[in-house]
Amino acid sequence: MCRCAHEGLVPEPRFTALAGALRGASLPFVAVPDLCGLAARRDPDLLEWARHPGRKVVACHPRAIVNLFDAAGAPLPGDALIVNLRADSAQTAATQLGIEWNEDRGSGAENELRLSSDSVPTPSPFGPRSSDLGPRSSVLDDPPSPLHPAPSTAPSTLPPPWLPWFPVIDRARCTDCRQCLEFCLFGVYTLENGRIEVRHPENCKPHCPACARICPHTAIIFPKHTEAPIDGSPIADEEAEKARARRELNELLGQDIDAALAERRRRAAARLLDADKLRLAMAERERCSRKPGAEGRT
Numbered sequence: 001m002c003r004c005a006h007e008g009l010v011p012e013p014r015f016t017a018l019a020g021a022l023r024g025a026s027l028p029f030v031a032v033p034d035l036c037g038l039a040a041r042r043d044p045d046l047l048e049w050a051r052h053p054g055r056k057v058v059a060c061h062p063r064a065i066v067n068l069f070d071a072a073g074a075p076l077p078g079d080a081l082i083v084n085l086r087a088d089s090a091q092t093a094a095t096q097l098g099i100e101w102n103e104d105r106g107s108g109a110e111n112e113l114r115l116s117s118d119s120v121p122t123p124s125p126f127g128p129r130s131s132d133l134g135p136r137s138s139v140l141d142d143p144p145s146p147l148h149p150a151p152s153t154a155p156s157t158l159p160p161p162w163l164p165w166f167p168v169i170d171r172a173r174c175t176d177c178r179q180c181l182e183f184c185l186f187g188v189y190t191l192e193n194g195r196i197e198v199r200h201p202e203n204c205k206p207h208c209p210a211c212a213r214i215c216p217h218t219a220i221i222f223p224k225h226t227e228a229p230i231d232g233s234p235i236a237d238e239e240a241e242k243a244r245a246r247r248e249l250n251e252l253l254g255q256d257i258d259a260a261l262a263e264r265r266r267r268a269a270a271r272l273l274d275a276d277k278l279r280l281a282m283a284e285r286e287r288c289s290r291k292p293g294a295e296g297r298t
């Protein structure tokens with residue numbers, strides 16, 4: 001179950017009521033603050049859940065969830081049940097899960113949620129695990145953990161928590177045309193064996209869905225967006241979406257789209273080059289500071 005703690009797209013009373021119903025029916029479940037964040041760092045729990053017999057996911061729009069798991073390298077089998085608690089009521093969700101609905105069950109669920117283990121640190125391109133999810137204890141009343149000590153009052157040099165906002169590719173729609181790759185200035189996308197991948201979600205600018213707007217096949221989802229179908233909801237009118245993408249591309253890039261994309265490629269390359277130079281300089285500085293006699297130098 002995803003609580004959507006950062007953006008609140010799953011209303012809290014709905015989440016709590018369904019959690020209460022599950023508890024009342026003695027059905028075990030795992031609640032996480034932000035499924036997007038787990039997918040961004042390819043959390044190994046996702047693979048375990050995807051393989052679990054009879055797995056059910058309660059989160060938001062199924063098209064977003066299927067592709068989030070896919071992006072995390074944990075594809076859900078075709079028969080996995082995805083319940084959309086963003087769109088449906090707790091009662092509808094309970095019915096889909098085969099639970100008898102009882103209005104009284106909502107209360108008291110809060111303190112009895114079984115939580116996904118957050119105790120095994122895994123390498124992440126997004127820094128410490130707490131930087132993208134925040135301490136789970138603060139969101140889900142998780143017991144204090146030595147890995148997530150209580151916040152200190154001392155000044156912190158940690159970056160602010162990362163909002164897990166990034167594009168998710170709908171594989172059933174993407175043609176690998178590379179338009180997103182050429183459009184993005186921040187190196188979010190890469191091309192691997194002819195396939196577009198989102199390898200640097202942490203580079204994405206929070207609340208910017210620009211690449212989704214220019215995708216000619218409506219194949220880019222931002223699960224936390226509030227607008228359909230960028231949020232992963234079903235595409236109601238294919239032709240209208242294609243026309244909209246063409247219009248947005250013209251508005252953003254002007255009439256000579258090829259020239260504009262070439263210019264963006266150049267700017268993106270320069271930006272990445274600068275980032276590489278900075279990384280090399282920092283590595284060199286680090287090496288120098290480790291040389292004997294270099295202690296104390298800056």
Ligand code: SF4
Binds near residue numbers: 061086
């Ligand atoms: S957008 Fe969907 S998957 Fe992402 S945190 Fe919110 S409910 Fe969960």
Ligand code: SF4
Binds near residue numbers: 169181216
């Ligand atoms: S622009 Fe859309 S269809 Fe083209 S590669 Fe990107 S996601 Fe796929």
